[in-house]
Structure formats: structure tokens, C-alpha cells
Amino acid sequence: xxxxxxxxANVASSSECTRDxxxxxxxxxQQSIENRNLLFNQSxxxxxxxxxxxxxxxxxxxxxxxxxxxxxxxxxxxxESVIQPADSNTPKQQFxxxxxxxxxxxxxxxxxxxxxxxxxxxxxSIQKQIEYRCLRxxxxxxxxxxxxxxxxxxxxxxxxxxxxxxxxxYGRVPKRSKSVDDPFGGSSDLYPDDSAAESRxxxxxxxxxxxxxxxxxxCAVTEDKIKLLQRKHSTLMQRISIPSSQVNFxxxxxxxxxxxxxxxxxxxxxxxxxxxxxFAKRVPS
Amino acid sequence: xxxxxxxxANVASSSECTRDxxxxxxxxxQQSIENRNLLFNQSxxxxxxxxxxxxxxxxxxxxxxxxxxxxxxxxxxxxESVIQPADSNTPKQQFxxxxxxxxxxxxxxxxxxxxxxxxxxxxxSIQKQIEYRCLRxxxxxxxxxxxxxxxxxxxxxxxxxxxxxxxxxYGRVPKRSKSVDDPFGGSSDLYPDDSAAESRxxxxxxxxxxxxxxxxxxCAVTEDKIKLLQRKHSTLMQRISIPSSQVNFxxxxxxxxxxxxxxxxxxxxxxxxxxxxxFAKRVPS
DNA sequence: AAAGCAGGTCACGAGGTCAG
DNA sequence: CTGACCTCGTGACCTGCTTT
Ligand SMILES: [Zn+2]
Ligand SMILES: [Zn+2]
Ligand SMILES: [Zn+2]
Ligand SMILES: [Zn+2]
Numbered sequence: 023x024x025x026x027x028x029x030x031a032n033v034a035s036s037s038e039c040t041r042d043x044x045x046x047x048x049x050x051x052q053q054s055i056e057n058r059n060l061l062f063n064q065s066x067x068x069x070x071x072x073x074x075x076x077x078x079x080x081x082x083x084x085x086x087x088x089x090x091x092x093x094x095x096x097x098x099x100x101x102e103s104v105i106q107p108a109d110s111n112t113p114k115q116q117f118x119x120x121x122x123x124x125x126x127x128x129x130x131x132x133x134x135x136x137x138x139x140x141x142x143x144x145x146x147s148i149q150k151q152i153e154y155r156c157l158r159x160x161x162x163x164x165x166x167x168x169x170x171x172x173x174x175x176x177x178x179x180x181x182x183x184x185x186x187x188x189x190x191x192y193g194r195v196p197k198r199s200k201s202v203d204d205p206f207g208g209s210s211d212l213y214p215d216d217s218a219a220e221s222r223x224x225x226x227x228x229x230x231x232x233x234x235x236x237x238x239x240x241c242a243v244t245e246d247k248i249k250l251l252q253r254k255h256s257t258l259m260q261r262i263s264i265p266s267s268q269v270n271f272x273x274x275x276x277x278x279x280x281x282x283x284x285x286x287x288x289x290x291x292x293x294x295x296x297x298x299x300x301f302a303k304r305v306p307s
Numbered sequence: 308x309x310x311x312x313x314x315x316a317n318v319a320s321s322s323e324c325t326r327d328x329x330x331x332x333x334x335x336x337q338q339s340i341e342n343r344n345l346l347f348n349q350s351x352x353x354x355x356x357x358x359x360x361x362x363x364x365x366x367x368x369x370x371x372x373x374x375x376x377x378x379x380x381x382x383x384x385x386x387e388s389v390i391q392p393a394d395s396n397t398p399k400q401q402f403x404x405x406x407x408x409x410x411x412x413x414x415x416x417x418x419x420x421x422x423x424x425x426x427x428x429x430x431x432s433i434q435k436q437i438e439y440r441c442l443r444x445x446x447x448x449x450x451x452x453x454x455x456x457x458x459x460x461x462x463x464x465x466x467x468x469x470x471x472x473x474x475x476x477y478g479r480v481p482k483r484s485k486s487v488d489d490p491f492g493g494s495s496d497l498y499p500d501d502s503a504a505e506s507r508x509x510x511x512x513x514x515x516x517x518x519x520x521x522x523x524x525x526c527a528v529t530e531d532k533i534k535l536l537q538r539k540h541s542t543l544m545q546r547i548s549i550p551s552s553q554v555n556f557x558x559x560x561x562x563x564x565x566x567x568x569x570x571x572x573x574x575x576x577x578x579x580x581x582x583x584x585x586f587a588k589r590v591p592s
Numbered sequence: 593a594a595a596g597c598a599g600g601t602c603a604c605g606a607g608g609t610c611a612g
Numbered sequence: 613c614t615g616a617c618c619t620c621g622t623g624a625c626c627t628g629c630t631t632t
Contacts, residue, residue: 128624129597139478139623145599146621167473170606170622187598192630194595413616414605424615430607431613455614478623479603 121183122176125166133189134180139169144180147173148187406468407461410451418474419465424454429465432458433472 120127120137131141146152154174156162162175169176405412405422416426431437439459441447447460454461 131597137623138625141598142623143621149599170475170477173621190598192597194597194630194632416605422615423617426606427615428613434607458613475606477605477621479601479625481624 120166122179122185123164123166123169125169130191132180132185132187133191134183134185136180136183136185140176140180140185143169143173143176144185147177147180405451407464407470408449408451408454410454415476415480417465417470417472418476419468419470421465421468421470425461425465425470428454428458428461429470432462432465 118127118135119125120140121134122136122140125137125139127135128138128141129135132144136144147154152173154172154177156172156174158172160175160178162168162172164172164176164179403412403420404410405425406419407421407425410422410424412420413423413426414420417429421429432439437458439457439462441457441459443457445460445463447453447457449457449461449464
């Protein structure tokens with residue numbers, strides 16, 4: 023696939039993305055999850071396109087996880103890697119998500135409610151005229167935890183949500199354009215939810231993370247193993263194809279073979295089933 | 308103290324020991340061992356209060372403790388066996404241990420306070436998707452001096468303490484999350500010790516390692532061998548039980564048999580004694 | 593003034609490097 | 613392969629300007 027590139031108003035030099043830009047979460051469940059949450063409306067369309075790409079690149083996500091009997095406990099996960107945008111000293115402060123990455127927004131930057139990170143990233147991008155490149159298909163998901171893995175897609179998202187030098191709003195925000203739901207006075211059509219939406223938003227990330235971790239911990243389908251399987255399969259087929267023409271089994275033999283094969287299959291598939299069960303047990307209910 | 312090299316080859320060949328050095332060696336070393344264990348244990352008690360990491364890997368550490376239980380003296384440890392952190396020119400700098408190996412941490416890498424070594428190792432591991440294998444039981448202790456001996460267990464420990472691409476923290480550390488005790492602003496498990504205690508901490512790790520290694524290198528009682536022994540024993544008993552009723556030995560025959568059995572026993576036990584000697588020689592003095 | 597954002601600052605850490 | 617060292621992108625704060 024050709025690699026999309028950006029030459030915005032000011033773009034010239036090239037910068038290399040790190041090759042580990044895979045979004046480390048979101049599997050097939052993401053759609054239903056997204057549907058439930060209004061906060062992600064803006065990117066719903068984009069997410070739908072991601073589904074393909076994500077499911078086929080799943081194996082790359084398992085780097086470092088195979089053969090490790092990792093037992094992530096939920097308490098630790100929620101402590102360590104769940105977003106904690108709300109500082110403990112300002113419980114009163116409302117959470118407003120960045121339109122680019124979903125982190126806590128710090129204000130209305132370049133025309134978009136965004137976080138300090140995305141603001142700085144966008145500023146740097148338009149200042150230094152950097153041309154980013156996506157090493158994949160240019161559809162990387164941009165969320166807080168992986169926003170730094172693909173600069174191209176982050177910048178693309180910035181533009182998509184409307185960041186621009188021209189959208190800069192100077193000075194004080196007019197009083198009446200402020201609202202409870204959008205303290206930064208951006209366009210008022212996006213977040214019709216009350217404050218409960220914020221907690222749902224956070225909970226969502228929590229769930230996403232949990233599922234991702236559970237998957238990592240128990241999915242044994244790695245690239246290596248797939249290749250190995252393919253090799254095994256082809257050699258097996260070769261071996262079988264030759265004698266198959268000259269061999270005649272009796273019905274009894276066939277029956278016996280069927281039984282033995284079934285037993286063999288059952289034996290082989292048991293671990294996989296166990297893994298699925300383990301995975302299911304990890305999904306928060 | 309220089310690093311003792313315990314390569315696999317070294318361990319394998321180390322059971323050779325000339326017989327004549329046996330007795331004096333043994334007695335002398337035995338004393339040393341006891342003294343060291345005195346120091347060793349109290350410090351461990353103190354460590355448990357301050358160091359989460361140690362208690363977290365208690366299981367592994369027990370290997371080193373099992374045969375050892377005595378009374379303490381703190382001053383002595385810091386006096387005679389302190390091992391300095393890598394840099395001796397910055398005495399003012401506070402010591403913060405790597406959560407993986409206990410070496411001096413260089414920062415908050417992949418979500419965990421860790422040293423340069425573990426950081427680089429983890430990066431390499433997740434980049435190249437290397438699949439490690441443990442040559443033992445997958446419970447190797449991972450501490451500074453032996454962290455390079457088992458990649459599998461080192462990586463496992465990395466994951467266990469929470470290293471992950473998703474836990475990466477970019478940018479400057481928020482001011483309010485910094486504290487005197489935890490310069491890296493990581494999670495809330497702090498190390499309220501002064502630097503002297505940290506040096507002791509480091510020294511302890513090395514001592515633990517030495518003893519454990521010495522034990523591992525010369526203890527022949529592995530799980531495998533125990534099982535083998537049990538099998539041998541039961542078959543032997545079966546074989547014996549049958550003829551024992553119908554056989555009558557003369558006194559002379561019995562005497563001869565006693566002698567031969569004693570000789571056999573002596574022959575069998577010699578390697579064990581040698582191993583004890585070798586173990587004693589490895590204990591730092 | 594007061595509020596609020598663009599841009600600058602620079603502590604940090606990811607990733608690369610390369611002797612050992 | 614390891615890890616001490618280096619480079620540079622990141623983002624939490626800060627400063628100064630613009631608009632009410
Ligand atoms: Zn953002
Ligand atoms: Zn991308
Ligand atoms: Zn370490
Ligand atoms: Zn191991």
C-alpha cells in the first residue's frame with residue numbers, strides 16, 4: 023500500500039515514524055462500545071474503517087506477551103494505566119475530553135477543544151513544517167495511550183477535527199457561548215450529555231484497557247505460530263497427496279481413524295478453549 | 308566486589324573439588340556462612356517494610372532463604388559488604404531502585420521506575436518480538452548481578468511490575484505528583500530510606516544472589532532427581548520384599564555386606580559433601 | 593482588570609548507537 | 613546481547629498578548 027503523506031500549508035522535511043505505531047487496543051468490540059458513547063460520535067465513521075485494519079494486525083500486538091503467563095489483575099490495571107485526568111485536588115473540575123485523543127482538554131486551541139499534548143504537537147507540526155508518514159495504512163486510531171505512535175495519523179486527526187492556525191480564537195471567551203457542558207466555548211453541538219458522560223467516558227477507557235489486556239494475556243495466535251502452522255500444513259498436504267491415490271481403507275479403518283482424529287482434535291483444541299474461558303473471565307462484568 | 312561469573316559452563320563444571328581440601332575448608336566456611344546469614348536476615352526484615360519489590364518477589368527469594376535463618380547486625384552490613392551504585396561521584400543523588408532488578412533506576416521507563424539496562428532490554432524485547440525460554444523452572448530470581456542470565460524470567464518480571472507500551476509517560480512530570488522520596492513521580496509506593504539504607508539494599512541484593520547462586524550451583528536435589536529417587540526407592544522395595552523372607556545370611560556374610568554397604572554409602576555421599584564445600588566457597592567472605 | 597490562548601521553555605523519557 | 617550515553621519529540625507550565 024502506498025503511504026499517504028501530508029504537505030499542509032507548511033510542510034517540507036520528512037520525519038520517520040516509529041514502526042511500532044499499532045494501536046494497542048480496540049478489537050472487534052469497539053463498534054458496539056463506540057455506539058454506546060456519544061462522546062465518540064465524531065470519530066465513529068472513522069472507527070468503522072479501522073475495524074478491518076485492526077483485526078488483521080492483531081498478531082503484531084502480541085509482541086512480548088506470548089508464553090508469558092501474565093496475570094494482570096484488574097486493580098493494578100485500573101490504577102496504573104487508566105486515565106486519571108481529574109486531579110485529586112480539583113474534584114470539582116469537570117472533565118472535558120480532547121477532540122483529538124480523548125485526554126483531558128486544557129482549553130480551546132487552534133479552534134478545537136484539545137489537550138496540551140495535541141496543542142503542542144500541532145504547534146510544532148505547523149512551525150517546523152514536518153512531513154509525517156504513516157507506516158501502515160494511515161488509519162491508526164488516535165487515543166491517549168497511543169497518540170505518540172503515529173505522528174501522521176495524529177496530525178491527520180488534528181486536521182480532521184478542525185485544528186488550524188486560522189481557527190485561533192484570541193482573547194476572552196464571550197460569556198454566552200460558554201455552557202456547563204463545554205466550558206471552553208467551542209461549538210456547542212457536540213456534547214449534549216450531562217456530567218455523567220464524563221464518568222462513562224473514563225469507564226470506557228477502563229473497559230477498553232481491560233479487554234485489551236485480557237486479550238494480550240490469553241491470545242496464543244502469534245505471527246510466528248501462524249507461519250509455523252502454515253508450514254506444517256503444506257508439508258502435511260504434500261505427504262498426504264502422494265499415497266492417497268494408492269491407499270484403500272476399509273470402513274472399519276476409516277471409522278477408527280475418524281475416532282482417533284476426533285480425539286486428537288479435541289486434545290489439541292482444549293488449550294484454546296481454556297484460553298477463551300480465561301479471556302472471558304477477565305472481561306469485567 | 309567484582310562480579311563473580313556464573314556462566315552456565317561455570318556452574319556445570321563447578322562440582323569438581325579435590326578431596327584433600329575438604330575438612331578444613333568446610334569448617335572454616337561454615338562460620339562465615341553463619342555470620343553472613345545473621346546480617347542478612349535482619350536487613351531483610353527491614354527491607355520488607357520499605358521495599359515493595361522485595362516482598363513482591365518473595366517467592367523467588369525464598370529460594371535463597373530456605374536454608375538460612377539466623378540473627379542480625381545492621382551496622383556490619385553497611386560496613387563490610389556495601390556495594391556502591393554505579394556512580395560514586397554523585398553521593399548526593401538519591402538512590403532509587405529498579406523495580407525489576409534492584410539496580411539504580413534511571414527514570415520512569417514504560418511506566419515503571421527502572422534502570423537503563425532493564426529499559427533497554429524491554430525495548431529490545433518488544434521491538435524484535437523475541438521469544439525467550441527459561442532453562443529452569445521459570446522462577447529465576449531477577450536481581451542486578453544475574454539479570455542477564457535468564458531473559459525469559461527477566462522479561463516476565465518486567466511485565467509483572469507493569470512495564471508496557473501503554474504505560475509510557477511522555478513529557479515533563481507534573482509538579483504536584485513529584486515527591487522527595489520518589490523523584491520519578493511514579494506510583495505511590497515510596498522508598499523513605501536515606502541513601503545509606505539504599506546502599507545496604509543494593510548490597511543485600513548481591514548477597515542474596517551470591518547465596519542463591521551458590522546454592523543452585525551445588526545443590527543436587529532438584530525436583531527431577533527427587534522423583535527419580537522415589538521411583539528407584541519403590542521399585543527397590545518391591546524387589547527386596549519378595550526374597551527377604553526366604554534368604555538366610557551367615558554372620559560372616561552379613562559383616563561383609565555391612566562393609567560393602569558402608570563403602571557404597573561413602574562412595575555415594577562424597578559428591579554431596581563436595582557440593583557443600585563448593586557452596587561454602589562461593590559465599591562471599 | 594480579567595479571562596484565555598499562542599508560543600516558548602525545558603524536564604523527561606523513547607529509541608538509537610556502539611564499544612565491550 | 614547489553615547498557616551507558618546521546619538525540620530529539622513530548623507535554624506541563626509559564627509568559628505575554630488579545631479580546632471582553
Ligand atoms: Zn489530545
Ligand atoms: Zn498511522
Ligand atoms: Zn533493572
Ligand atoms: Zn528463568
